[in-house]
Amino acid sequence: MRHHVGHVWFRQALIMGSAFSFVFCTDTKELSSISGISMSPSRQNSHHSLHSTMALPKTSYSVLSAFCTEENISQCIAYINQVHYKGMSLESKSGNLSTVPVLNLLYEVLQLQRRAQRALHELETQQLMNGSDLEHLQHSNCRLKDQLEHTRRENSGLHEGERQLQLKIKTLHNCLKSEKEEVQKLQSIISSRASQYNHDTKRKERECTKLKERLNQLLVDKRDKKLSIEISNYVGRSDGKRGLWKTGKMEARHEGEMYRALLSDYETRQRSLMMENSELKKVLQHMKKDMIAILSPKKPCVQPEPADDSLEQAGSEGEEETGDCSRESLEQSCERAREQLTKSIRLQWRKLKSHVERLDSQASLVACQEREGDEMMSRKEHEDEMQRMRLDLQQCKEFIHMQQQLLQQQLSSPCDEETAALLNDCYTLEEKERLKEEWRLFSEQKRNFERERKNFTEAAIRLGHERKAFEEDRAAWLKTQFSNMTPFVDRKRPALSEPHSALAVSESRLTPHHCYAIHHVQKKGLKCKFHNMK
Amino acid sequence: MNFSEVFKQSNQLCKVSPDGKYLATCVQYRLVVRDFNSLQIVHLYTCLDQVMHMEWSSDSLFILCAMYKRGLVQVWSLEQPDWHCKIDEGSIGLVSSRWSPDGRHVLNTTEFNLRVTVWSLCTKAVSYIKYPKACQKGVDFTADGRYMALAERRECKDYISVFVCDDWHLLRHFESETQDLAGLEWSPNCCVLAVWDNCLEYKILLYSLDGRLLSSYSAYEWSLGIKSVTWSPSSQFLAVGSYDEKVRILNHITWKKITEFEHPTTIINTKAVVFKEVEKRPVVGSEDLSIHQLTVDNSLFSTQSKYEITQLPAQVPVIKPDPDRANPKIGISALAFSADNRFLATKNDNMPQSLWVWDMLRLSLLAVLEQTAPVRCFVWDPHRPRLALCTGNTKVYLWSPAGCVSVNVPVEGSFQVQSLFWHCSGSSLVLLSKEHICLCYVEPSLASLLMKDMMPR
Numbered sequence: 001m002r003h004h005v006g007h008v009w010f011r012q013a014l015i016m017g018s019a020f021s022f023v024f025c026t027d028t029k030e031l032s033s034i035s036g037i038s039m040s041p042s043r044q045n046s047h048h049s050l051h052s053t054m055a056l057p058k059t060s061y062s063v064l065s066a067f068c069t070e071e072n073i074s075q076c077i078a079y080i081n082q083v084h085y086k087g088m089s090l091e092s093k094s095g096n097l098s099t100v101p102v103l104n105l106l107y108e109v110l111q112l113q114r115r116a117q118r119a120l121h122e123l124e125t126q127q128l129m130n131g132s133d134l135e136h137l138q139h140s141n142c143r144l145k146d147q148l149e150h151t152r153r154e155n156s157g158l159h160e161g162e163r164q165l166q167l168k169i170k171t172l173h174n175c176l177k178s179e180k181e182e183v184q185k186l187q188s189i190i191s192s193r194a195s196q197y198n199h200d201t202k203r204k205e206r207e208c209t210k211l212k213e214r215l216n217q218l219l220v221d222k223r224d225k226k227l228s229i230e231i232s233n234y235v236g237r238s239d240g241k242r243g244l245w246k247t248g249k250m251e252a253r254h255e256g257e258m259y260r261a262l263l264s265d266y267e268t269r270q271r272s273l274m275m276e277n278s279e280l281k282k283v284l285q286h287m288k289k290d291m292i293a294i295l296s297p298k299k300p301c302v303q304p305e306p307a308d309d310s311l312e313q314a315g316s317e318g319e320e321e322t323g324d325c326s327r328e329s330l331e332q333s334c335e336r337a338r339e340q341l342t343k344s345i346r347l348q349w350r351k352l353k354s355h356v357e358r359l360d361s362q363a364s365l366v367a368c369q370e371r372e373g374d375e376m377m378s379r380k381e382h383e384d385e386m387q388r389m390r391l392d393l394q395q396c397k398e399f400i401h402m403q404q405q406l407l408q409q410q411l412s413s414p415c416d417e418e419t420a421a422l423l424n425d426c427y428t429l430e431e432k433e434r435l436k437e438e439w440r441l442f443s444e445q446k447r448n449f450e451r452e453r454k455n456f457t458e459a460a461i462r463l464g465h466e467r468k469a470f471e472e473d474r475a476a477w478l479k480t481q482f483s484n485m486t487p488f489v490d491r492k493r494p495a496l497s498e499p500h501s502a503l504a505v506s507e508s509r510l511t512p513h514h515c516y517a518i519h520h521v522q523k524k525g526l527k528c529k530f531h532n533m534k
Numbered sequence: 535m536n537f538s539e540v541f542k543q544s545n546q547l548c549k550v551s552p553d554g555k556y557l558a559t560c561v562q563y564r565l566v567v568r569d570f571n572s573l574q575i576v577h578l579y580t581c582l583d584q585v586m587h588m589e590w591s592s593d594s595l596f597i598l599c600a601m602y603k604r605g606l607v608q609v610w611s612l613e614q615p616d617w618h619c620k621i622d623e624g625s626i627g628l629v630s631s632r633w634s635p636d637g638r639h640v641l642n643t644t645e646f647n648l649r650v651t652v653w654s655l656c657t658k659a660v661s662y663i664k665y666p667k668a669c670q671k672g673v674d675f676t677a678d679g680r681y682m683a684l685a686e687r688r689e690c691k692d693y694i695s696v697f698v699c700d701d702w703h704l705l706r707h708f709e710s711e712t713q714d715l716a717g718l719e720w721s722p723n724c725c726v727l728a729v730w731d732n733c734l735e736y737k738i739l740l741y742s743l744d745g746r747l748l749s750s751y752s753a754y755e756w757s758l759g760i761k762s763v764t765w766s767p768s769s770q771f772l773a774v775g776s777y778d779e780k781v782r783i784l785n786h787i788t789w790k791k792i793t794e795f796e797h798p799t800t801i802i803n804t805k806a807v808v809f810k811e812v813e814k815r816p817v818v819g820s821e822d823l824s825i826h827q828l829t830v831d832n833s834l835f836s837t838q839s840k841y842e843i844t845q846l847p848a849q850v851p852v853i854k855p856d857p858d859r860a861n862p863k864i865g866i867s868a869l870a871f872s873a874d875n876r877f878l879a880t881k882n883d884n885m886p887q888s889l890w891v892w893d894m895l896r897l898s899l900l901a902v903l904e905q906t907a908p909v910r911c912f913v914w915d916p917h918r919p920r921l922a923l924c925t926g927n928t929k930v931y932l933w934s935p936a937g938c939v940s941v942n943v944p945v946e947g948s949f950q951v952q953s954l955f956w957h958c959s960g961s962s963l964v965l966l967s968k969e970h971i972c973l974c975y976v977e978p979s980l981a982s983l984l985m986k987d988m989m990p991r
Contacts, residue, residue, distance in 0.1 A: 188857065189756050196734055196758070199860030211646050218625060227624035227651070232617050235655045238593055238636045246701060254698045254705055261680075262743050265725040273787070401843070404937060408840035411535075411941055 080105070284345055291348040295355060538573060538973035540945055541566075546953060547585060548971045551594035554958045556612070558597055559971060560585040565599055565610060570957070573973070579610045582620075587630070591637030592679065596655075598640060600631035607631050607640060609655065621653050635679025635699055650684070652702055661702050667692065669732070671717035676724040681705065681743070683727050685715050694718065694729065696745065706745040712737060716760070723769040726786070730774070733758045733861070738774055740789055749789035753782055758862075761883075764869040771875075771894070775866025779882050783897070793897045797866070797882040797890060801848045806899040808844040809938045811906050811931075813837045839906065839929060841938045850885050850904065870912065872919045877935075879912055879921055889923060891933065903933060911953040917960040918978070924951035930965060930974060945972060 068076040218224075244250060367378075547560035550570065557568045563584050567577040583601040590597055599608045605628040609619040627645030634641060640653045647668040652661040666672060667685040675682050679699060686693040692710040697703065716732035726748065731737040736759030740748040751774075753759075758777035765772055771792075772784040781795040801808060815837050855862040864884040871878050877900065878892040886908035893900040903909075905925045912923035921933040928948050932939045943949045943965065949972055954965045963974040 186756075189758075192758055192857065192862065193734060193756075195858055195860045207646065214627075214645070221625070225622070225624040227622055227626060229619070229621045229653055229660075231619040231655065234657065235596075235611075235638060237656050238638055244701065246703060250701065251703060254700075254703055257680075258705060258743055262725055265723055269787075404841065404843070407937065407939060411939060412838050412840075 281341070284341060288341075288345050288348055291345075291352050295348070295351055535941055535977065536975040537944055538975075540949065540970045540972050541568075541573075542969060543966065543971050544584070544969065545586060546966050547588045548964060548966055549588060549590055550955075550957055550964065551590045552592055552958065553594040555594065557964070558588060558590065560588050560599070565597060567597070567612065577610075577612060577615055579608075579615075581608050582606055589631075589633055591633050592635055593637045596633075596637060598631060598633055600628065600642075602628050602630075607642060607653075609640065619655065623651065632673070634682070635675045639699075639702075641673070663695070663697075665693075667715060669714075669716050671719065672715075674719050674727075675699065676720045677722050678724050680724065681720070683718050683720060685710070685718055685729075687715075694727070694741070694745075696727075696743070708741075708745040710741075711739055711747065711750065717763065719763060719765060721765050721769040721772075721786075722767055726769070728763060728765065728772055730760045730763055733760065733777060735759055736776060738763065738772075738784075740772075751782075751784060751789065751791070753791070754778070758865070761865040761867050762869050764871060766871045766875050766878075766894070767873055768875050771871075773869045773871070773878060773880075775869050775880060777862070777865035779865055779884070781866050781869065781878070781880055781892075795878075795880065795890075795892055795899070797850075797880070797885060799850050799852050799885075801846060801850065801899070801902060803899050804846060805896075806846070806901060808846065808848045808902045808904065809841040809933075810844045810848075810904045811839050811940060812842050813839045813906055838942065839940050841903075841940060844904070848902070848904075850888050850902065852885055855884055868912070870914055872914045872921070873916055874919055877914075877919055877921075879914070881909055881912070887925075889921075889933075891921065900935075901933065901938075903931070903938065905931070910951075913955055915956050915960040916958055920960075920976075922954055922956065922963055924954050924965070926950055926952060930954065930963065932976070934979075936979070941974075943972060943974070 541559060542561050543559040544562050545560060549558050550556070551558070555570055556576065557570045557573070559566050559568075563581045565577075565579040565581060565585065565588065566575055567579075568574060569576050579597075579599075581599050581601060583604045583606065585599045586602045587600040588597060595612055597610045597612070599610070601607070605623040605626070607621040607623075607628070609621070611617040621640060621642065623642055623644060626648065628642055629645050629647065630643040632641050633639070634652070638655045640655070642651045642653065643649075643666060644651065647666050648664075650663040650666045650673075652663065654660070663684060663686075665686045665688050667687040669685060672685040673682065682697045682699050684695045684697065686695055692712050692715040694706075694708055694710050694715075695704055696706040698705050710729055712729060712731040713735050714732045716730055718727055718729045720727055725743050727741045727743070729739045729741060735752075736754055736757075737750065737752045738760060739750050742748050753774075753776065760774055760776050762775040763772065770786050772786070772789075774782045774784065776782070779797045781797075782791045783793050783795070784790065785792045853863070855864045862883075863886070865882065866880050867883045868881040869878065871894075876894055878894055880890045880892065882888070882890070887905045889903040889905070889909050889912055890899065891901040891903070892898065903923070905923075907925040907927055910924055910926045912921055914921055919934060923931045923933070925931075928943050928945075928950060930941050930943060930951055932941070943951060949965070949967050949970065951965045952967055954963050956963055961976065961978070963976060965972045965974055
């Protein structure tokens, strides 16, 4: 409270002091205007020891004298009364001022000033303190800011580290999981193998015990049933041949047969591979030719600019290739030719591919440039087509389902026996009719065939007879020719009779039918013979 | 499709002669030979004990009947019914018996695989082959019947012996690079022998006829390996099915894998067709339940079924195998090529109800057949690309590229088809149930089934 009062007082004193100083300042101006005395600069008052910036005019007699003179005492007094807050007022009695109130006033003023100065001092110290505090705070603020920054960086660094560690943990988890799975798998494998081994071991053990039992039984059992074969009679070999002894030659023969079998197998395999190879080569050749044909400049007006140079290139390549073709066909099995073929095929294919790609891009470009309607139309057509195809597919599926159902229906015995019997009858009737028709046809054909066969045999017999007759005639004619040719006519005469007779005999044996044949033959065949003989 | 009447058989022993003329069945200790076309009994033979194995000789003149318990083999002749032949293995026992390709020798494998005895029907000669290996498929003959490959095991190592069947001369004997040989198979062109390791190691080796190693292939290590192997009829491809549910196709030129077929649980391939068998239960009215109906009309209780095409993506039913058991039911256990090389049918053991058909021209999945029960047996027609399969119920299923058909076997009582095989002409199927057989006459093309009536005779 006291403090507070003091504070208030201090403030009041400050206000007063400032007011005082202000008044003093203004008044000094007034004073100076009044008295025409210049203010002296701030002078140290040893009594009060003020070191403020306040330009408090020092209480010097000269100033006061400037303010108050003999003449304006009453004015001054009035003025001071006016300014002064405390109730004490100066009374002027007959122009002279009583010193007591003036001294009191002075003392008051001095007190006030002292107080004000003290307050000022305190304020100054306070301000210094504040200033230093502020500085201190600023420093600490800076420091803390730095620290904060530092800790923030550290924090982010730690976060980063933590994140990486998390990642590592995750990968390790995954590794662990996979390893666990692997372990599990291996364990299951081991267990299955173990169970398999155990099973096998048990089986073998069982067999072993059975063997031991049998062995014991055999040791105990005196009578030994010998193995034998009773056969009524020995059978012949399946291929009917006699059995052969086992000799070295037989062994060699077996070896030979085995190798022959292997060789023939290899040969067939090689042949099939060669055939496949040649077929594939042919296909490749065709493909190459086709590709060259496609890429060659057949319709230069239609094709756009950028494709031209490639086509020219292809053309030149094509000419080169056709040249190669002939060479290749000659050396088909040559390694070089094969490599060349594959290289050229690859080249052509690449060209074709680039050409097609270019065409594709151009087509898409052209399609884009077309009007919307057209585009829509084509898409719509496309969609229609798709719809149609879907419908077709659906129908086909339904049809298949239906067929499957029908199939099942047919196979499962129908409940109605009558209709089944009827159906049966129908089917058999149909079949019977069909068979009858076929039989008829068959018998007809058979009859025709028989007829023709008879004709042929007759003709063959006739031909045979004719031929025989012809041969006989020829022989006779040749004989007569020979006999006619000899110069010795006399000697021939008796001999001539024989062939004559022979001819006569043979002639007598001839039937009129044969005579006709001979006549024919004579006319045609023998004439040629006669020519040859000549 | 017509069905014949039903005949008895035991032990699933029913075989058609190689020339297709006769059908032989075993009923306990009797051997019944019928003419295939008329099904009349032509011969009847009586063996000394219950027959465990029966086989025709390659020239269709003799039949071999093996009785393992007694260690006996009896051979019967068709031409001379009173001819008899009895082979007694004595105290050594008998485990398996088979013909040689020339039809004049009988190969008996004794108990504990001690040795293979080669009995000759032409001479008194007897040959022994020691140390044969007991494995999945230890003996194989070439298609032309000239050579025989036999797997042997001596001193913990695998060997392969190649014999000339003519006189049983040992042509080649070489060590096999397998850890534990599981099987061997000649290629149809008789020049390459495929040898594979057991499931603990994925390894398939290809040996040439003269014993040279041509190539070796291993897809992966450690996991269970090869489960089944088959050659394509042209010898072009070798299909290897393994426990990882994949089939790998090797080509005959480089012996490298050209593709692998996966069997995923979800089929998303748009070109494949998924046929799902759907059963329709017939509705039974109360007035139908007369005794007469119940006994005579078996169709009352047998369900009709048909195939439906499933939309893709389709889910394939999977049965997870027991991981602790040996030989787990997972992986490709059966593979078969069609006769024209175009198709491959596979069965994955953990998808037992599905059968997968692959197109070998495009090397892609063609069809998946999903049945209502596990597929028991599937065989290709020897001439056409037609597949017949059965699942142990009363139906026979046929697949061809044209479509898929399920046919009920119209037999009194129920005929559960356990296995089936085609006649060599491809015109009929022989169906075997537990105790009976039935013949099924199939039209040449499935499409013609639409035209003809399907009533049974």
